[in-house]
Amino acid sequence: MxxxxxxxxxxxxxxxxxxxxxxxxxxxxxxxxxxxxxxxxxxxxxxxxxxxxxxxxxxxxxxxxxxxxxxxxxxxxxxxxxxxxxxxxxxxxxxxxxxxxxxxxxxxxxxxxxxxxxxxxxxxxxxxxxxxxxxxxxxxxxxxxxxxxxxxxxxxxxxxxxxxxxxxxxxxxxxxxxxxxxxxxxxxxxxxxxxxxxxxxxxxxxxxxxxxxxxxxxxxxxxxxxxxxxxxxxxxxxxxxxxxxxxxxxxxxxxLGIRKRGPELISCPTCGRCQVDMRPLAQKVEDILKNIDKPISVAVMGCIVNGPGEAREADIGIASSKGMGLVFKKGKVIKKVKEEELLKTLNDLINEA
Known part of the structure; x- marks a missing residue:
């Protein structure tokens, strides 16, 4: 405080x-x-x-x-x-x-x-x-x-x-x-x-x-x-x-928790477990969020094993792996989709939030 x-x-x-x-x-x-x-x-x-x-x-x-x-x-x-x-x-x-x-x-x-x-x-x-x-x-x-x-x-x-x-x-x-x-x-x-x-x-x-x-x-x-x-x-x-x-x-x-306007993006720094290039993926999500006013937190994680748990405080998020990915809310997986469908699925969830 x-x-x-x-x-x-x-x-x-x-x-x-x-x-x-x-x-x-x-x-x-x-x-x-x-x-x-x-x-x-x-x-x-x-x-x-x-x-x-x-x-x-x-x-x-x-x-x-x-x-x-x-x-x-x-x-x-x-x-x-x-x-x-x-x-x-x-x-x-x-x-x-x-x-x-x-x-x-x-x-x-x-x-x-x-x-x-x-x-x-x-x-x-x-x-x-x-x-x-x-x-x-x-x-x-x-x-x-x-x-x-x-x-x-x-x-x-x-x-x-x-x-x-x-x-x-x-x-x-x-x-x-x-x-x-x-x-x-x-x-x-x-x-x-x-x-x-x-x-x-x-x-x-x-x-x-x-x-x-x-x-x-x-x-x-x-x-x-x-x-x-x-x-x-x-x-x-x-x-x-x-x-x-x-x-x-x-x-x-x-x-600092002083004011909340617009979304918060959480993304992992990547490590040897990543099987996708996180940088362009996180950048694309950041571009989506630039025009969003809703005070939601969105996570982009590169590991489907630990990603949802590590970002459990995020309102919604994605965890990507080679060829597929998980969509989750508050750390709980709600959907498995093809890798190429991740961004659209995430965008839809943001608009619904």
């Missing part, structure tokens, strides 16, 4: 974050925000596979204005949109004007205090939260001089500065992230921050990498934090299509 750290509750659109609410899964579009049709298609796909919050890059005024068109085309497919803003206060104001549901910006990078006040007043009026996003790769120059490199304390001090700016303007509708490409540094920063503050936390490993190595780094880092009860919303950052980020995020949550 994981005991979640108690944090304040805020809302991004209609998604509650913090306060013990379910850990929400985010991603970021990888289209040009100014290409409204392409961005809408990507958001629609992401929502269909369980993404709950979407962040858009807003590099210029044209992108900020496009948010309104994107929101309009998404009518009926409600999903909160966060605008990612750097430096230019006018982009934040326009994004709010276009109906964005949240901002990701660091107030200390906006400039004069009156510019920050303008953003805060507009965000207050629309009840829009601001995520302070501290990143080890873009810390303030004086902090880098003070600490000589991006230490965990430097990350915390940067976050404190930005928080203080907003709190001085009586703005508390805040969530915070403290990301680094280093797993250890990221974990330490979130631990320290979580001990000192009760603002809800957006967790992630920055620039985690391509699918394989990025998934491993994210699973290790986010898995540690989540197991310690730290984190209220999350994004897995991969050099891959954004839907892969969403799938990996749910697999991490599922592995």
């Amino acid at each position: 994981i005991n979640r750290k108690k944090t304040r509750q805020i809302y991004v659109g209609d998604v509650a974050i913090g306060g013990g609410n379910p850990i929400s899964v985010q991603s970021m579009t990888k289209t040009d925000t100014r290409d409204v049709d392409a961005t809408v298609r990507q958001i629609t796909l992401l929502k269909s596979i369980g993404c709950e919050i979407i962040r858009l890059a807003v590099p210029d005024m044209q992108a900020a204005i496009a948010i309104g068109k994107i929101k309009s085309q998404l009518a009926g497919h409600s999903i909160p949109i966060i605008a990612d803003i750097h430096f230019d206060w006018r982009l934040a104001l326009e994004a709010i004007n276009q109906g964005v549901d949240g901002l990701r910006l660091n107030p200390g990078n906006i400039g004069a205090k009156w510019k920050v006040r303008e953003i805060v007043n507009s965000a207050k009026e629309k009840n829009i939260p601001i995520r302070i996003g501290v990143n080890a790769g873009s810390l303030e120059k004086d902090l880098l001089e003070k600490y000589t490199h991006p230490t965990t304390e430097a990350l915390i001090e940067s976050a404190e500065r930005h928080i203080r700016i907003l709190e001085d303007l009586n703005f508390y509708n805040i969530k915070v992230s403290l990301k680094a490409s280093s797993v250890i540094k990221t974990v330490e920063a979130y631990r320290l921050f979580s001990d000192r503050f009760d603002y809800p936390l957006h967790i992630g490993i920055s620039e985690a990498g391509p699918p394989m190595s990025g998934t491993i780094k994210s699973a290790v880092g986010l898995g540690i934090l989540l197991a310690e009860g730290i984190g209220d919303t999350m994004r897995v950052s991969l050099t891959a299509e954004p839907e892969e980020e969403v799938r990996v995020a749910y697999e991490i949550l599922k592995s």
Whole structure:
């Protein structure tokens, strides 16, 4: 049983974050925000596979204005949109004007205090939260001089500065992230921050990498934090299509028993008893399961002698041997079929479940 750290509750659109609410899964579009049709298609796909919050890059005024068109085309497919803003206060104001549901910006990078006040007043009026996003790769120059490199304390001090700016303007509708490409540094920063503050936390490993190595780094880092009860919303950052980020995020949550969305695939690592090539078989089953939302567990085993027993906790499964295979439920064999009929039989059982 994981005991979640108690944090304040805020809302991004209609998604509650913090306060013990379910850990929400985010991603970021990888289209040009100014290409409204392409961005809408990507958001629609992401929502269909369980993404709950979407962040858009807003590099210029044209992108900020496009948010309104994107929101309009998404009518009926409600999903909160966060605008990612750097430096230019006018982009934040326009994004709010276009109906964005949240901002990701660091107030200390906006400039004069009156510019920050303008953003805060507009965000207050629309009840829009601001995520302070501290990143080890873009810390303030004086902090880098003070600490000589991006230490965990430097990350915390940067976050404190930005928080203080907003709190001085009586703005508390805040969530915070403290990301680094280093797993250890990221974990330490979130631990320290979580001990000192009760603002809800957006967790992630920055620039985690391509699918394989990025998934491993994210699973290790986010898995540690989540197991310690730290984190209220999350994004897995991969050099891959954004839907892969969403799938990996749910697999991490599922592995810890925090959230169950979609199926769980159990497959044996193979050994000398195997008489079939398990890798393509397991891959084909994984491909089938990608479009399934049901929270079922499916096993693919390579040994008809021990396979059903070893995967007895799976809802349904197959155990293959040369020329034939067994179909089982909860470890009990229900059918023997030809090897070439295994996948179809399994697919039918999944659809019936």
